[in-house]
Amino acid sequence: MPCCVVMGVAGCGKSTVGRRVGEIVGARYRDGDDLHPPANIAKMSAGTPLTDEDRWPWLDLVGVALRDASMPVLVGCSALKRKYRDRIREAAGRPVVFLHLAGSREVIEGRMSARDGHFMPVSLLDSQFAALEPLEPDEDGFSVDIAGSFEDVVAEAARRLVKEKAWSAEGQG
Numbered sequence: 001m002p003c004c005v006v007m008g009v010a011g012c013g014k015s016t017v018g019r020r021v022g023e024i025v026g027a028r029y030r031d032g033d034d035l036h037p038p039a040n041i042a043k044m045s046a047g048t049p050l051t052d053e054d055r056w057p058w059l060d061l062v063g064v065a066l067r068d069a070s071m072p073v074l075v076g077c078s079a080l081k082r083k084y085r086d087r088i089r090e091a092a093g094r095p096v097v098f099l100h101l102a103g104s105r106e107v108i109e110g111r112m113s114a115r116d117g118h119f120m121p122v123s124l125l126d127s128q129f130a131a132l133e134p135l136e137p138d139e140d141g142f143s144v145d146i147a148g149s150f151e152d153v154v155a156e157a158a159r160r161l162v163k164e165k166a167w168s169a170e171g172q173g
Helices: 014-025 038-045 052-067 082-092 105-114 122-131 150-165
Strands: 003-007 028-031 073-076 097-102 141-145
Touching: 003 014, 003 052, 003 082, 003 150, 014 028, 014 073, 014 097, 014 150, 038 052, 052 073, 052 082, 097 150, 105 122, 141 150
Parallel strands: 003 073, 003 097, 028 073, 097 141
Antiparallel strands: none
16 A cells, blocks of 8 residues: 655645645545644644654654555655654555655745644744755655646656656546
8 A cells, every 4th residue: 555755844835735646646645733742733833843752752653644544645744854754664664655845945934924824833944944854865755846836746746656656546637
């Protein structure tokens, strides 16, 4: 059963791109933010970056969501560091593809400033970029530049999942 983590810093479009790519490739999208314990949400809402100790239980839940999926699934999760991606892979117990939505700080700050109702403040964006470790050559995954239109980003992400990662396109349309 294919599974993918849609990763990147806050504001890169994990949820919106992930949902639409899921529709195209016939996969369920699950927002990793929904798996955070309330204490993590409170901490981030207050502008305090999470520690690794805060993240471990959350990353384990992301991996379990991938492991327990009964259909192809995409989960949105920042997965900024290699050790976080390794933790997710371990908890999933199966191959995981990582789709990195990559963009400049300026593009992402503009998008974060325009959104309403999200707990992650723009003030934490610098800590997100400081923590970001790009995918390494031995990791199964790829990056898509988010500077283009939403439609172009989604099309590229879906195309690469289907072509390069052998996902079906049964939900395409």
